[in-house]
Amino acid sequence: MINRKxxxxxxxxxxxKLEGKPEMEFAEVEETLALNLAVADxxxxxxxxxxxxxxxxxxxxxKRPLDDRGNLSQQQIEAALEAKDFLPDYVLEFLxxxxxxxxxxxxxxxxxxxxxxxxxxxxLAHFFQWERKLRLVLLCLRAKQLQRxxxxxxxxxxxxxxxxxxxxxxxxxxxxxxxxxxxxxxxLYLAEQNHPLPLLKAFWEYRFAKIEDMVRxxxxxxxxxxxxxxxxxxxxxxxxxxxxxxxxxxxxxx
Numbered sequence: 001m002i003n004r005k006x007x008x009x010x011x012x013x014x015x016x017k018l019e020g021k022p023e024m025e026f027a028e029v030e031e032t033l034a035l036n037l038a039v040a041d042x043x044x045x046x047x048x049x050x051x052x053x054x055x056x057x058x059x060x061x062x063k064r065p066l067d068d069r070g071n072l073s074q075q076q077i078e079a080a081l082e083a084k085d086f087l088p089d090y091v092l093e094f095l096x097x098x099x100x101x102x103x104x105x106x107x108x109x110x111x112x113x114x115x116x117x118x119x120x121x122x123x124l125a126h127f128f129q130w131e132r133k134l135r136l137v138l139l140c141l142r143a144k145q146l147q148r149x150x151x152x153x154x155x156x157x158x159x160x161x162x163x164x165x166x167x168x169x170x171x172x173x174x175x176x177x178x179x180x181x182x183x184x185x186x187x188l189y190l191a192e193q194n195h196p197l198p199l200l201k202a203f204w205e206y207r208f209a210k211i212e213d214m215v216r217x218x219x220x221x222x223x224x225x226x227x228x229x230x231x232x233x234x235x236x237x238x239x240x241x242x243x244x245x246x247x248x249x250x251x252x253x254x
Contacts, residue, residue: 107156
């Protein structure tokens with residue numbers, strides 16, 4: 001793999017803070033990247049944005065407005081779903097196994113699990129592996145709070161996966177133990193679990209700092225650019241939040 005250095009892009013993109021309004025919107029950043037990245041690195045941007053596409057499928061089935069930062073517009077999603085084509089193989093498999101919006105939504109965790117199982121390299125591999133585990137921890141913490149069965153909550157995960165097996169082993173325990181790396185996440189969840197907006201803020205601050213750490217030692221690289229896009233998504237989303245939507249957003253994460 002060629003490790004290209006993007007000094008102009010790295011210097012041109014303004015710094016980000018979670019609570020500060022970004023100086024450049026996502027679409028503006030994309031225009032800059034389209035003019036300056038190599039073809040192979042542009043494809044990594046497409047792969048990163050497939051994460052948005054997956055959740056846009058759920059929004060489409062819920063009849064909610066789509067996130068316009070994905071690869072596919074509403075018209076393109078409609079056409080792809082009608083033709084059952086032009087989508088990743090794991091999505092097409094999901095569509096074959098299910099029928100209609102109600103089934104698609106009920107089994108959406110299967111689709112999300114399939115997304116995380118796709119082979120990747122570099123930042124995308126690290127980021128999506130970490131994102132998957134973070135969401136599983138959050139899912140299990142919420143399940144314990146609501147006294148839900150962990151076996152049912154993790155039904156689409158591979159029980160032979162060591163991380164999943166560790167969580168499932170605690171299905172009959174009153175509280176959840178987590179790997180040391182996720183202790184800060186557990187502590188902030190327990191501290192704010194009944195206060196949706198503070199919980200969302202604490203969770204995003206934790207996530208924001210972790211992503212910054214992922215790319216700290218790879219400046220001017222495609223990895224740092226992908227990390228920047230992940231941070232920009234959160235910074236933009238934070239500007240739209242209010243107390244009435246805090247619980248809805250936390251629920252959507254798991």
